Amino acid sequence: GTGKSCLLHQFIEKRFKDESNHTIGVEFGSKIISVVNKMVKLQIWDTAGQERFRSVTRSYYRGAAGALLVYDITSRETYNALTTWLSDARMLASQNIVIILCGNKKDLDADREVTFLEASRFAQENELMFLETSALTGENVEEAFVQCARKILNKIESGELDPERMGSGIQYGDAALRQLRSPRRAQPQGTQECGC
């Protein structure tokens, strides 16, 4: 109930999902965005947060290049559970997985149970990027997904992440993009590479 489905819906549809029920197993969404002059297609798995789906959702970590780890700023319980979710992600996904910590329901500041500072420290200690988001107002929602994609691209460019490795979670839309890792060449203005 931290708002994962609503975040995905806000990112893709640009509006709040009014009636959101608990996710059964896993749902899927995708969107093409432009990141540092490249068109990138994000394929996003929205996993159920309920314990009873744990065994199903755990199988989706493998092969993920990035993840949004979402807690609810009005629920300390969801914040306390982050350690477990994080260790699952680190254990089951690729070592290089990019994780963005999202403190969702930022619009409910009056009911806040977790301070920004506290969560920032947690993020720093665990080498996560951190944002507070609101799937209701849309604040920082696009930023969370774009930051994740940008960090993945950076890792490819620096050689830290090899897209050709099995299970990297990345696929080139165009074979020419295999040169992504070589030093950047000047691009003619107005051209865009496709990373779908």
Ligand SMILES: Nc1nc2c(ncn2[C@@H]2O[C@H](COP(=O)(O)OP(=O)(O)OP(=O)(O)O)[C@@H](O)[C@H]2O)c(=O)[nH]1
């Ligand atoms: N005020 C507020 N409510 C939100 C926000 N995001 C989600 N909600 C509400 O929180 C509840 C749970 O949202 P979901 O998106 O279904 O949560 P989830 O994390 O996908 O839940 P599971 O699938 O069970 O893991 C719903 O009643 C939403 O309307 C937000 O940013 N602000």
